């Protein structure tokens with residue numbers, strides 16, 4: 001399979017994250033992507049290529065220009081006023097404190113709370129380059145599929161599925177898989193489905209395609225009654241007035257087994273087939289693995305291979321885009337198994 005990857009992400013290293021009121025080592029770190037790369041190279045059967053730069057247009061087909069400008073300028077502005085450490089918000093633009101209709105604040109501190117919704121998504125000197133490269137990795141994978149590749153894998157880091165049109169968080173800065181899906185939909189004019197099998201709800205993807213009747217967004221995830229991002233991901237969220245039925249949420253309980261997860265993947269794929277999608281984008285997180293430090297699900301290697309086989313059986317073109325997965329070894333195994341299931345190497 002064609003694997004799109006780059007080392008530029010290594011410049012983005014969060015020194016810590018705030019979880020449960022404590023400063024902890026960041027679980028989203030470069031070792032995740034290098035472990036996946038090394039495992040794929042070791043196993044063989046894949047071809048590796050660097051991303052091509054696609055410019056601003058496909059990014060702005062998904063995101064607010066003000067968000068992109070903020071991401072590009074935040075480190076400079078943060079550094080200029082003498083802050084040290086990562087650029088992250090400490091005051092959030094909640095309704096009641098402001099109306100979303102106002103312009104972004106003049107101060108960098110205000111802008112961080114205006115655009116960023118959590119304390120796990122810092123901006124550092126190398127962040128913007130990594131973020132743009134990650135989007136270009138997804139776009140290059142999308143282009144390969146548009147050019148006729150049956151399958152491609154975009155080894156994106158940082159991840160992206162928590163980023164909505166104008167706000168970011170969840171270790172994510174630009175929504176790589178949504179940028180790719182819109183690029184593919186516009187490139188062919190045919191319908192595209194996203195099957196998000198990261199452990200967390202793809203809240204950003206849901207918001208981006210809420211009123212788009214040409215893109216189906218399916219997400220399997222830990223139920224927001226107990227899991228991040230807490231405010232989205234319920235069954236009742238089925239799409240906006242202009243695209244009713246274009247969003248399918250499948251919230252799952254703590255301890256969901258691999259067998260149950262596969263049943264729900266089948267449901268999601270049935271929805272994609274029924275929608276008429278000939279291309280499927282898979283935001284893939286290995287934080288569903290039993291070893292994962294964030295997730296509560298119980299998936300093992302054989303289930304990732306089964307998911308790959310189910311994707312293959314649809315006959316659709318498939319672009320897999322890397323999202324989460326925080327046990328490095330389990331994540332590398334999950335990716336190699338998934339890709340082996342999609343495209344068995346003889």
Ligand SMILES: [Zn+2]
Nearest residue numbers: 198199200324
């Ligand atoms: Zn996740």
